[in-house]
Amino acid sequence: MLRCPAVFRRDELLTEKFQPGSVDAVVALTRADSFLPPRRHQMKAGFVPVRKKGKLPYKTIEQDYALEYGTATVAMHVTH
Numbered sequence: 001m002l003r004c005p006a007v008f009r010r011d012e013l014l015t016e017k018f019q020p021g022s023v024d025a026v027v028a029l030t031r032a033d034s035f036l037p038p039r040r041h042q043m044k045a046g047f048v049p050v051r052k053k054g055k056l057p058y059k060t061i062e063q064d065y066a067l068e069y070g071t072a073t074v075a076m077h078v079t080h
Contacts, residue, residue, distance in 0.1 A: 029051070050074050050076045051076075058078075061078050
């Protein structure tokens with residue numbers, strides 16, 4: 001388990017203006033459900049991972065974006 005007070009303080013700063021139940025989900029470009037898990041639980045918020053194209057199972061929706069030297073694509077699961 002990660003035991004770094006600075007990380008938990010950062011998480012508190014990112015979420016302190018939100019009340020439990022006021023956020024449906026946290027959407028994050030990440031590899032795993034590693035973004036604010038304890039705070040998301042306290043906020044009663046879900047988690048929506050956004051990954052590189054082809055990294056998520058199931059049906060996804062995709063969005064291209066510009067890079068300095070080309071383009072890339074991110075994807076997230078379709079919920080219905």
